[in-house]
Amino acid sequence: MSSLNYDALRLIFVTTILLISSTIALPDQAPKSSSTQINSNSVLVALLDSHYTELSELVEKALLLQTLEQEVSAHNITIFAPNNEALERQMDPEFKRFLLEPRNLKSLQNLLLFHIIPARVGSEQWPGQDVGSVSVSVSHHETLCVGESDNRLPLTRGTTGEKIVGGVAKVTRPDDVIRPDGLIHGIERLLVPRSVQEDFNRRRSLTSISAVLPEGAPVVDPRTHRLKKPATPVPAGSSPVLPVYDAMAPGPSLAPAPAPGPGGPRHHFDGESQVKDFIQTLLHYGGYNELADILVNLTSLATEMGKLVSEGYVLTVLAPNDEAMAKLTTDQLSDPGAPEQIMYYHLIPEYQTEESMYNSVRRFGKVQYDTLRLPHKVGAEEADGSVKFGQGEGSAYLFDPDIYTDGRISVQGIDGVLFPLEETKEKPEKVSPVTAPKVVSKQRRGKLLEVACWIGGSLGHFTSCY
Ligand SMILES: *[C@@H]1O[C@H](CO)[C@@H](O)[C@H](O)[C@H]1NC(C)=O
Numbered sequence: 289m290s291s292l293n294y295d296a297l298r299l300i301f302v303t304t305i306l307l308i309s310s311t312i313a314l315p316d317q318a319p320k321s322s323s324t325q326i327n328s329n330s331v332l333v334a335l336l337d338s339h340y341t342e343l344s345e346l347v348e349k350a351l352l353l354q355t356l357e358q359e360v361s362a363h364n365i366t367i368f369a370p371n372n373e374a375l376e377r378q379m380d381p382e383f384k385r386f387l388l389e390p391r392n393l394k395s396l397q398n399l400l401l402f403h404i405i406p407a408r409v410g411s412e413q414w415p416g417q418d419v420g421s422v423s424v425s426v427s428h429h430e431t432l433c434v435g436e437s438d439n440r441l442p443l444t445r446g447t448t449g450e451k452i453v454g455g456v457a458k459v460t461r462p463d464d465v466i467r468p469d470g471l472i473h474g475i476e477r478l479l480v481p482r483s484v485q486e487d488f489n490r491r492r493s494l495t496s497i498s499a500v501l502p503e504g505a506p507v508v509d510p511r512t513h514r515l516k517k518p519a520t521p522v523p524a525g526s527s528p529v530l531p532v533y534d535a536m537a538p539g540p541s542l543a544p545a546p547a548p549g550p551g552g553p554r555h556h557f558d559g560e561s562q563v564k565d566f567i568q569t570l571l572h573y574g575g576y577n578e579l580a581d582i583l584v585n586l587t588s589l590a591t592e593m594g595k596l597v598s599e600g601y602v603l604t605v606l607a608p609n610d611e612a613m614a615k616l617t618t619d620q621l622s623d624p625g626a627p628e629q630i631m632y633y634h635l636i637p638e639y640q641t642e643e644s645m646y647n648s649v650r651r652f653g654k655v656q657y658d659t660l661r662l663p664h665k666v667g668a669e670e671a672d673g674s675v676k677f678g679q680g681e682g683s684a685y686l687f688d689p690d691i692y693t694d695g696r697i698s699v700q701g702i703d704g705v706l707f708p709l710e711e712t713k714e715k716p717e718k719v720s721p722v723t724a725p726k727v728v729s730k731q732r733r734g735k736l737l738e739v740a741c742w743i744g745g746s747l748g749h750f751t752s753c754y
């Protein structure tokens with residue numbers, strides 16, 4: 289029963305995505321109702337609902353649904369679909385990681401589009417049908433991959449007459465899926481266009497010369513963003529029991545007065561040197577001197593962050609670059625406590641990386657993160673293949689991702705200074721400990737809720753999913 293429900297749900301999900309993307313896709317055209325909506329009989333719907341689940345997932349991740357939908361509304365397509373095995377076990381994990389990094393979206397798109405021909409090529413049209421005859425033994429077809437200088441795929445035959453595509457991949461399931469607007473051939477391996485291979489090689493040689501994690505960096509559970517294991521063995525109750533707000537130094541209208549502490553000055557981690565380390569990294573990175581100066585010289589925030597990290601809390605710093613800081617007026621900075629207030633709004637009490645943030649905004653459309661400036665949250669959404677924080681004029685893009693990530697502190701460079709939306713008059717900044725937002729990272733949602741939130745997010749409704 290549960291698998292039946294899941295299948296039904298998946299079908300609804302897929303169809304809804306297609307419907308949504310088709311209604312959103314063409315803002316500058318008059319709504320053409322039926323003609324722009326994708327047919328449930330389409331090869332595209334069939335692909336997303338087929339046993340090529342790995343490929344479908346990549347197509348979704350690559351944000352290609354709209355593009356492909358426009359393609360099938362104009363002409364037939366032929367998809368060479370690598371089976372799940374090819375994308376799961378046979379694929380170099382490093383290459384896969386590369387493809388899934390948000391900044392390599394273009395490579396992922398090119399890779400996938402290289403598997404699609406904008407024409408209908410059934411197996412009966414394969415060249416060299418009559419083995420031994422002198423007729424055509426190879427035919428070339430342009431693919432949808434525009435980023436490739438030679439974007440043609442050759443169709444040939446192997447020595448025993450088997451169908452081969454791209455010179456390397458055997459067609460294991462010819463005409464596997466046939467629909468009025470296209471068809472799918474199952475193939476046994478991935479086709480990698482040269483440009484993508486080159487991008488990957490370039491990136492790989494870059495990463496090999498830049499150290500990523502400091503030695504002994506703690507391991508973070510990607511599902512919870514919590515440490516998997518404390519770096520040093522400590523007695524029971526090592527992870528902080530109180531919300532981070534309780535551990536913060538009391539400040540004006542910042543946080544509730546500290547409750548009896550989470551065990552006093554227990555130093556599980558050397559937070560001070562980690563903070564020093566990230567500030568050094570910021571200075572070396574360049575372009576973040578103002579922020580470093582505020583943290584170290586203008587306020588005691590660096591010290592405070594060090595204490596929090598020592599207690600086992602994790603932090604993500606949205607770091608405005610110097611250009612952004614230069615736009616701050618003296619007015620904005622001169623109120624007592626103003627620099628702290630501004631900075632607290634840029635501190636998220638969770639460990640987030642570029643990848644984790646990008647994945648959430650992709651999935652839910654809009655996401656809100658708690659900040660250390662109670663009770664304000666900072667909103668994030670996907671924009672231009674990146675993450676955008678805040679709203680309207682006061683928004684900022686994730687500009688320099690993962691400047692520093694050591695498992696407890698993550699520093700993400702942004703190109704603007706963020707301010708909370710004006711709080712409403714009847715709700716002054718008085719936060720009782722009871723209503724203080726919990727720091728506990730959000731639990732996994734049910735599948736249904738995920739779908740609902742995703743759809744709601746895409747449509748811009750459903751604020752309850754935040
Ligand atoms: C797709 O191919 C079929 C069969 O050749 C044809 O009847 C149909 O018109 C084509 N569709 C488009 C959109 O070109």
Ligand SMILES: *[C@@H]1O[C@H](CO)[C@@H](O)[C@H](O)[C@H]1NC(C)=O
Nearest residue numbers: 567571577580581582584585
């Ligand atoms: C703090 O101020 C000192 C003295 O002006 C300066 O040398 C140092 O670079 C500043 N620190 C940071 C992190 O900017």
